[in-house]
Amino acid sequence: MLLAASKVSKSGRLLQLSDSTTTSASGDFYKRAKALYDAGYETDQVAVVQSLILMGWYCEDPRGVGTTFYWTRIAISVAQSIGLHRRVTGSNLPLSKKRLYKRIWWTLFTRDRALSVALGRPSAINILEFDVEPVDETDFFETDDSAAAQYPSNRLHAMFFVQYVELSKIMGRIFSTYYSVSSKVVEGQSDSRQQYDSQLTAWLQQRPPEMVWQNSRHEFWASMLHLHYGVAVCLLDRAHMPAREGTPNNNNNNNNDRSSSNGVPRQAAYNAANCITDIVETLILCDQLNYAPPFIVYCLYSALLVHVYEMRRTSGPASPLVTCRVDICLYALRKLSGSWTVANLIHMVFSFLLKWNPDKNGDPGWVDIQGAFSDIQSGGGFSFPDIDLNLMETGTFDLQAMGLLHSGEGQF
Structure with missing residues (x-):
C-alpha cells in the first residue's frame, strides 16, 4: 500500500526524503515489499x-x-x-x-x-x-449486509470500473487483431474495423450520465474512462492510416469521413488524440494529473503519435493548434516524470522526433539513434539524467508504424 501510495502522494516529507521525486521513496518501499514476498511472510x-x-x-x-x-x-x-x-x-x-x-x-x-x-x-x-x-x-x-458497512461503496468508483472492464475487452480485441505478433493488417480486415467501430459506438452510447466527460463539468473518473476510450479509437484507426504520405492508399486530401472509400480514417484518430490532450490539459489545470494511473503515460504517447503524424503530413509549417497540443502533451510528460520514469523516456523520444528534420537529415531510422539522443541531451536545452540510453535496444514502441521511423530499422 505504501509503495502504491508513494507514486501519487504529495507529502512534503516524502518529497523531501526523496529529492523532490517519488522515485527513490518508491524504490525503498518496493524493496521492503519484495523482501516480504520473497520470504513468504x-x-x-x-x-x-x-x-x-x-x-x-x-x-x-x-x-x-x-x-x-x-x-x-x-x-x-x-x-x-x-x-x-x-x-x-x-x-x-x-x-x-x-x-x-x-x-x-x-x-x-x-x-x-x-x-x-x-x-x-x-x-x-x-x-x-x-x-x-x-x-x-x-x-x-x-460486506454481506451493505446497509451495515463501515465503509460504504462509492457508486462513482463502481460505475467507472464496470465501464472500464467493458472498454478493456474491446481494446484487447483491437490490439489482438491489429498489433499482436500474429496479426497482419490487410484489406480484408476492413469488416473487423467496422465491427470494432460499432462496439466502441455502442459502449459510448450506453455509458451512465455520470461517466460522460465534458470540459465544462470535469469529473476525474469520467476523464479516466474517456482517456482509455481515446486510446482505443487511436489504436483502431491508426491501424488503417498509411505509414507515409504518398503511399498508394493515400489520396493527399484531408478526408474527414471515418468510413471513406480509401480506408484512411484520419479524422477519427485526430479527434481522439485531441480529446486525450484536452482531458490532460484539464487534469493539469485541476492539479489532478499526478493522481492518474500509469496508463496515462501511454495515453499521451498515443496522442503524440497522432499529433506528430499530423505535423509531418504536410510539407509546410505545422498548424499552431497542433503545435500547442504537442506542447501540452510534452509538458504533461515532464510533470509525470517525477512519478513514472517511462514518462521521461517518452518525452525524450518525441523531443528527438520533433527536432529531427527528415527532409534535411534523412529518415531517423537510418541514423545512430543513441548518438542522436546524446546530441539532443548535450546540445539543446534537453536534460534526461534518469534515462539509460541502452533502453532503446529493448523497448517496444511502435513509432515506425506511423512512418515516424523507418519500418526496417530504428525501432524502439
Whole structure:
C-alpha cells in the first residue's frame, strides 16, 4: 500500500526524503515489499494476489525483473492457481468473498489488457478460458449486509470500473487483431474495423450520465474512462492510416469521413488524440494529473503519435493548434516524470522526433539513434539524467508504424 501510495502522494516529507521525486521513496518501499514476498511472510494467497497487483505499480527498470509486467503476470498465475478464474456463484463462500474474488479477477483482466496495449506484449488471460461472471455495481459492497458497512461503496468508483472492464475487452480485441505478433493488417480486415467501430459506438452510447466527460463539468473518473476510450479509437484507426504520405492508399486530401472509400480514417484518430490532450490539459489545470494511473503515460504517447503524424503530413509549417497540443502533451510528460520514469523516456523520444528534420537529415531510422539522443541531451536545452540510453535496444514502441521511423530499422 505504501509503495502504491508513494507514486501519487504529495507529502512534503516524502518529497523531501526523496529529492523532490517519488522515485527513490518508491524504490525503498518496493524493496521492503519484495523482501516480504520473497520470504513468504504472507500466507493468505488472496492477500498475496492483492499485494502483487500493488507491486505492479513499480516500473522503474524496464529491463529488469521488477517491472509492472512481471508482477502482474505473477499475480495472474497465483490467482489462477487458487481458482479465481472460475465461477463461484454456487459455492458456500460468503457473499462478501464472492464479490471480492470477482473484483480481483476483473482487476487483473484490465491490467493484463492495459499492459498488452502499452508494452506490445501478449495477453496472459484468454477470455475463453475463464467463466467469472461480469462485474456489476453490487460487487463493490464489501460486506454481506451493505446497509451495515463501515465503509460504504462509492457508486462513482463502481460505475467507472464496470465501464472500464467493458472498454478493456474491446481494446484487447483491437490490439489482438491489429498489433499482436500474429496479426497482419490487410484489406480484408476492413469488416473487423467496422465491427470494432460499432462496439466502441455502442459502449459510448450506453455509458451512465455520470461517466460522460465534458470540459465544462470535469469529473476525474469520467476523464479516466474517456482517456482509455481515446486510446482505443487511436489504436483502431491508426491501424488503417498509411505509414507515409504518398503511399498508394493515400489520396493527399484531408478526408474527414471515418468510413471513406480509401480506408484512411484520419479524422477519427485526430479527434481522439485531441480529446486525450484536452482531458490532460484539464487534469493539469485541476492539479489532478499526478493522481492518474500509469496508463496515462501511454495515453499521451498515443496522442503524440497522432499529433506528430499530423505535423509531418504536410510539407509546410505545422498548424499552431497542433503545435500547442504537442506542447501540452510534452509538458504533461515532464510533470509525470517525477512519478513514472517511462514518462521521461517518452518525452525524450518525441523531443528527438520533433527536432529531427527528415527532409534535411534523412529518415531517423537510418541514423545512430543513441548518438542522436546524446546530441539532443548535450546540445539543446534537453536534460534526461534518469534515462539509460541502452533502453532503446529493448523497448517496444511502435513509432515506425506511423512512418515516424523507418519500418526496417530504428525501432524502439
